[in-house]
Amino acid sequence: MAVFTELSFNEVAAFFRGLGLGAPRSVRGVTSGIENTNYFVDTDGESYVLTMFERLTFEQLPFYLHFMKHLAARNMPVPDPVADAHGVILHPLRERPAVVVNRLPGASEAEPAAAHCSSVGECLARLHLAGSDYPRQQANPRGLQWWNEVVSVLGRCVSARQRLLLSTELSFQNELALSSDYRQLPKGPIHADLFRDNVLFERERLSGVIDFYFAGCDTLLFDIAVCLNDWCVDGLTRRHNVERAAAFLGAYESARPLTSSEHKLLPAMQRAAAFRFWLSRLWDVHLPRQAALLKPHDPSHFERILLMLRGEFALS
Numbered sequence: 001m002a003v004f005t006e007l008s009f010n011e012v013a014a015f016f017r018g019l020g021l022g023a024p025r026s027v028r029g030v031t032s033g034i035e036n037t038n039y040f041v042d043t044d045g046e047s048y049v050l051t052m053f054e055r056l057t058f059e060q061l062p063f064y065l066h067f068m069k070h071l072a073a074r075n076m077p078v079p080d081p082v083a084d085a086h087g088v089i090l091h092p093l094r095e096r097p098a099v100v101v102n103r104l105p106g107a108s109e110a111e112p113a114a115a116h117c118s119s120v121g122e123c124l125a126r127l128h129l130a131g132s133d134y135p136r137q138q139a140n141p142r143g144l145q146w147w148n149e150v151v152s153v154l155g156r157c158v159s160a161r162q163r164l165l166l167s168t169e170l171s172f173q174n175e176l177a178l179s180s181d182y183r184q185l186p187k188g189p190i191h192a193d194l195f196r197d198n199v200l201f202e203r204e205r206l207s208g209v210i211d212f213y214f215a216g217c218d219t220l221l222f223d224i225a226v227c228l229n230d231w232c233v234d235g236l237t238r239r240h241n242v243e244r245a246a247a248f249l250g251a252y253e254s255a256r257p258l259t260s261s262e263h264k265l266l267p268a269m270q271r272a273a274a275f276r277f278w279l280s281r282l283w284d285v286h287l288p289r290q291a292a293l294l295k296p297h298d299p300s301h302f303e304r305i306l307l308m309l310r311g312e313f314a315l316s
């Protein structure tokens with residue numbers, strides 16, 4: 001489960017008092033998620049999520065929290081961080097940064113249909129447009145620089161075949177980043193982790209986009225590729241689902257048409273997105289943090305998707 005730090009009811013109540021919120025009626029640890037400690041907290045008539053950050057620092061967090069506030073102010077269905085009477089959002093709790101946001105309605109959709117992919121595509125395009133005047137800058141924390149840092153470390157933990165795949169894909173991505181097409185890609189603040197578990201639906205209606213804690217400034221195309229690799233891939237075969245991908249891209253382009261460089265580089269960027277999550281999942285398996293992750297995600301899922309995108313993996 002994902003509650004790394006156990007809090008007492010009284011600690012939560014004191015934190016809520018400090019923010020000028022009502023007294024908690026119920027406090028429940030959230031068992032999903034692998035990054036932070038989350039509690040659902042209900043007061044009279046309102047529902048909130050209290051998040052304690054296990055990895056992110058007081059210096060890194062304002063970018064994410066103000067990005068959420070910026071989007072919420074533009075009517076995007078994202079959590080809106082609660083500020084205290086002095087306008088301060090982020091406070092220490094057990095010496096870790098902690099924040100309270102409103103709890104959004106709905107539940108994630110593990111088996112999305114084309115209609116869900118279409119809603120996500122349209123929402124992502126609106127998010128990119130709404131983010132275009134967000135003034136803060138912070139690089140994608142799991143972008144090219146991080147890949148270059150971790151590949152040599154991970155190379156010591158994997159097989160010779162995987163080591164070769166790590167190094168050849170890294171070279172390809174480094175070269176891609178130097179190309180003139182890449183340099184023309186539109187950039188801005190992106191979510192960068194918009195998987196199925198980070199979008200909430202009420203029936204067919206998209207009711208929430210959560211978990212902005214891997215957001216950063218990068219190419220908008222990277223966000224699109226992350227979504228295609230999760231929302232539009234069949235769980236069993238890991239093949240791209242043409243109908244869902246068309247629904248996702250069609251809806252995205254109805255709000256923000258892709259540029260010619262974006263069309264051209266989409267396949268390469270899907271490789272980048274598969275590589276990024278293969279790397280982070282390998283990292284979580286081989287180099288777990290002290291607060292042991294009980295259930296790291298399976299790295300081989302993205303290794304296979306990457307191989308398929310490179311044309312090196314044939315299904316038997």
Ligand SMILES: Nc1ncnc2c1ncn2[C@@H]1O[C@H](COP(=O)(O)OP(=O)(O)OP(=O)(O)O)[C@@H](O)[C@H]1O
Nearest residue numbers: 030032033034035036038049079102103104210211
């Ligand atoms: N604002 C919110 N409104 C509704 N539910 C939320 C909200 N924030 C978090 N949740 C719930 O808590 C769960 C865990 O949250 P979150 O995904 O932010 O955790 P995490 O540890 O960062 O997870 P991940 O492994 O995806 O990085 C979500 O799957 C969702 O059910």
Ligand SMILES: N[C@@H](CCO)C(=O)O
Nearest residue numbers: 193195277280281297
């Ligand atoms: N979405 C990530 C988990 C971290 O948010 C993954 O599936 O590996």
